Amino acid sequence: MKDFIDAYSWINLRYLLEGLWITVLVSIASIAGSYVIGSILGVIRYVNIKIVSPVVGVIIDIIRNLPLLLIIFFTYFGLPNLGFRPSSVWATILAMIIFESTMIAEIVRSGIVAVDPGQMEGARANGLSYSQALFKIILPQAMKKMLPALVSQFISLIKDTSLATIIVLPDLMHNAQIVYGQNTTYILPMFLMIAIMYFIVCYALSLVSRGLEKRLS
Template sequence: MSIFDTFLNWSVFVESLPALLRGLWITVGLGLTSIVLGLAGGLLLVMLRLYGGLPMSPLAIGYIDVFRSVPVLVLLIVIYYALPFVGIRLSPFWAATTALSLVSAAYSAEILRAGIEGVPKGQFEAARAIGLSSIRQMTDIVLPQAVKLVIPPLTSNSINVMKDTALASVVAMPDLLKQATQAQALAANPTPLIGAAVIYVILLLPFVRSVGLLENRLNRRAR
């Protein structure tokens, strides 16, 4: 049997494609939901860390440090398999979303912190001088400038979240990888896994390229 029959079997791929596409939509939904919640959580965390005072700032720092240290897979297993013992039972989708969002929020908070601290201090002083409140300083002056600095690393973090959705297969969620694994078992052929890998590349490659383009554009503007 040739490599094409084993790994690139066209008939097996065509048969498994409907299942792969169903899994793709679930993967995209899981990834986008986790990215949005992670960004919202990261923004809240960075505000608490920089301006929350005691005790909120140390708590935010502790959260960021802990969840940047915990592997997503371990957190996912704890959420899905351990929380039911204390009366909290989540569906596979929301267990995966929770795990991905909690970790993404920690990384997003650090990225946003770097962006906010990268804004020149003179901008803060000027905002205070014209009498803007702390909220107006942040929304009108600081965040619009910080966003330009953090778009590339936030895009990279979003790509990582989308790739980590593959871990949801361990809690029996029918995402792209789970569908590919089941199709492989039914066909006794690894072609569906190769097909899933190709779909991941097609999905994520534009975002990977966009990071490089954004960084080049920002570097040209900086010069």
């Protein structure tokens, strides 16, 4: 019990909270960027633009089948060889956006495909152009279908930020390692606190998604 009390001193908790703040900031930026780019890529794959859609599809398939850790290594260690030297924070955000965009693209494409084809036919029959029917009729319905998968992907993204500890991202996992590295008896208390903090963030996101589902239903 004494180990837990000492491990949860204000200094240690404040250090963990600083790491949690970095985790949240990286996650928010990555979610926003990957959602925008992934949605665009998903629509491009669905509408089947000549040459463009097949090329986008190949790129998505390649990136989706690469380890996220490899992409993190590339953005942090590889980009400097190309003249761009991002910090560990920006390297993580960039890697997350690259990887998660491909995942979201498939979710978006699948969500659109899941909408009854008759919806498009009916919209076109009522005088809407293809793009109008897609963005005003199909996508709003697809959003309801893809929301659970999107939230699940975003939760995975939040947890995957811990991989960036290997490039010294000062996130929750990294800061916890610093704390229990100074005193190995703090390992269990730190792991417990990490689990609680990740749970709070991820569960909060799931609550937001439930609210959105109710509003969309």
